Amino acid sequence: MVITSRPSKPDAVAAAAVDVARAALLEQVTADEVGEHLGVQAEAERVVTHLFACTKRGYRGWTWAVDVVRAPRLRTVTVNDVVLLPGDEAIVAPAWVPYKDRVAPGDLSPGDLLPVEADDPRLVPGQTAGDEIVDRDAMRDVIHEVGLGRPRVLSIEGRDQAAQRWYDGDQGPESPLAQAAPGQCVGCGFLVRLAGPLSRLFGVCANGNANDDGRVVSFDHGCGAHSEVRLSKKHQPEPLPEPVLDEESPALLETF
Secondary structure (H helix, E strand, O other), X not given: OOOOOOOOOOOHHHHHOHHHHHHHXXXXXXXXXXXXXXXXXXXXXXXXXXXXXXXXXXXXXXXXXXXXXXXXXXXXXXXXXXXXXXXXXXOOOXXXXXXXXXXXXXXXXXXXXXXXXXXXXXXXEHXXXXXXXXXXXXHHHHHHHHHOOOOEEEOHHHHHHHHHHHHHOOOOOOOHXXXXXXXXXXXXXXXXXXXXHHHHOEEEEOOOOOOOOOOEEEOOOOOOOOOOOOOOHHHOOOOOOOOOOOOOOHHHHOOO
């Protein structure tokens, strides 16, 4: 493969063909949509692009581009292409993102379906889930998974992606809640450990008063509802004073 760079100078004949380029452009659009000639760009040997300002409503920052080419030993040019190109200040549509990549947690409503692709790398057939596993404990976990009868189970890649996503999220160690916590979830009595390989780093919070109740949390996550939290004396409520029996008030005498 031969890679050629753009010539440093545009072809003189092609660069001078401003009127030819404008005439070709006016065959495609009306004159009120074409502004001044902005210059030329050398694209290749004897090939240049003439740039014209676009005055079409709604296309601020766009530029008309007309490509012209001169054949060897000829003094005339041929128009190759006429296109409208966005500039630095042009308003353009955002890059297309497939639907499956735009769906975020919480977007699904009752009745919505989000099927996975047949070759989704996060899933593998249940009977082959342990092909790449050499750890005995992990192998037992896979055998248990297969016994559940599910057609597909998490692949190693899918498991690792989930673990990384949870660890980097709000239930990981870097969240503001965890940074200000008096203790980590690993020492909390409300932590319910997961099963399988994920049990080495994650559990589920079972404290109904905590923000993360029912959510997966990392062992080094934490919050102020830790089971072993104790208030210091300065944070405890002021004790009530000893009761005083008033034996001289008229209201008390009326009871006798």
